[in-house]
Amino acid sequence: MTGLPFPLGVPVLTDGSVTLRAHTPADIDPVYEMATDPAMQRWTAISVPYRRSDAEEFVTRIIPRGWDTAQGLSWAIELDGRFAGNVDIRGPGPVTDIGFALHPWARGRGAMRAAVDLAVQYAFSEGGKEVVHWRSQVGNEASLRVAHACGFSMHGLQPGLLYERGRVHDAWTASIRFGDAPMPKTRWRSSLIETADLRLRPLEERDLDRIVEACNDPLTRRYLSWLPRPYGIAQAEEYRADSIWQAATGSKEIWAFCDVATDELLGTVAVMGLRGVDDGSGEVGYWTHPSARGRGLTTAAVRAAVEHAFSAAGLDRRRLTLYAAASNGASNAIARAAGFTVFGTQHLAEPLGDGSFDDLVGYELVRS
Template sequence: MRFPEDVPVLTDGVVTLRAHTIDDVEPAYRMCQDPVMQQWTTIPVPYLHEHAVNFLTEMIPNGWRTNTMWGWAIEYDGRYAGTIDLGDGEGGVGEVGFAVSPEVRGHGVMTRALKLAVRYAFDGLGWERVIWRAFVGNYASRRVAWKAGFRGLVTIPGGGRARGVRKDEWVASVGRDDDLEPQGNWWTVPVLEGGSIRLRGLRDSDAQRVQEACSDERTQHWLSGMPSPYRLEDAEGFIKTRLHMMAGGEGVAWAIADPATDELLGNVSVFNLNNRMDATVGEIGYWMHPDARGRKVMTSAVELLIPHAFKPVAEGGLGRRRLMVKAALGNSASAHVAEANGFTHVGTERAAIPRRDGNYDDDLVFDLLADEYAGR
């Protein structure tokens, strides 16, 4: 192909992909000074003016000429807003990379640009599959990929590389016959208040309290899957992986906080939301910091989240039909939280919960149905 004559102009009426011009060098250079850009991409750091000149006037034009890379300027609101490129494509499979300037982020620009480029990969280049890769933790990029229909996300430890350093990587893809629409749910954490508590998302600053709560003897006894000893880095990892759980549609986790001080008192979550057999069920799990126990805080926390769990997804809820709580035989405080919230003990799974001493506890199963809850 000739550059720029043969570069197709792609537009959805709001965002336009077009060939780069020399005028894009300055805004592209400025975009690459952004620390977020440097953190999540493989651009050189420090990023010099000559890097932008080389990328836009050599690499991208040569990519088109040699049929190895197809890069466009993203135009939005009459200006250069970023760059998107497709690369490889051998055997009908290639990769996409993208970035937009900080001032236009959060307006859906990248999602639109990505859909245009992916459509071109299938219809213009005849590809079968487009692969997206991002360093673990780049939720903005992951969300763009999710909104554009990328699916099957996996994490590859050390799969990525930036400036000579290996990094954990997420990989997902979309195929030629797939809808370019989100697959599965990406849950958010609404703030729920009432009963003298606040449920909110977990924050990095909660790590110390999480560590204290999870190192506690009773927590360690009843939740035998928890690391032991439970270190601060376990707490930090727990907080980080809650985002991953929500983005993957598996569950939602709240910090139970004191509304006056915002200090973490405990944790409550609804999980197993991706059950393949029945995606209308959910299980509630919880633990309390020892200094907040015995004040009915967990009973109030579960009471606050039940209506959210039963509310339809279209109204911002979790769309559940049936909620479960499981409590090991003997964990009467946990069973009490379920019963106080109107759950019914429906059975006991025998020898179902491993203990640290190698034995197994029976597991009491409680459930609550959306229609019985609505009928109260």
């Protein structure tokens, strides 16, 4: 902190590719373009509608005031000589927050990770900060990926933490402390697997309708008794968001298994419990869309997931378990066809959708 007025007091930070600098009037138009981008309006508290005069106020008044009062340290991100976005360290004192946004043209190039690293390290070394907090609406995968890549520790979901444009939102939260290494704390569990007939990939927004269809099917509801009632798009969005968070924390990897030609979701398969007491084990789970049943597709997907789970280049598991209700003939057949063998039965341990209880058959498979 130099004590000089804006813009003289704004340090220029660079890694040789990405540069953080003071905002100038030339940034007003690209700030306006960025702020009216649909993705930014979806995931941030930016005003809607957003006018060019709002961008002018932000660049020429709000940002200088933040620097001059030490209430907020905001840099313009520059990439290839062009304005690429903003990164902000917000609030006085040793505990602070970070916010960031990237212009659409600059996305997908690693610029934000570099910008956040530069801002955070300055906050620690020169700004007197001890901890920097990150928060975002649940579901904002792009922002979560930046925080994860920069070494933030993932904390969890905080209900009702954000209030944006008249609505309360749940938030994902994370933080980084002085002295923390600026590198991922966990391995992001997200991979693409292809077989002759199937593609296993992370869940995407276009899968939501198919998820809703599957999770309202009577057979699905009988054996997944914990599914919310009713089950609509909002519940499917929560399911997908949870899959992203679980991937980021390295706790679970879940795939949509899809027709290799159409990429239409046929079901899901997951390996869970990846960060338990035994870090060499995992549990396999799956469900199938009604339109895909009886064709051997789920068995093929489970086999592909198991191969990945046992691979040293994949999840590097030593042992996998799988559980199925005794009356669920299809699920038990899939387990056996995928090579699992029974190790025991828990009597009346599995709640069913009608309120009754079924025996729960336990299967295991050990890496050979």
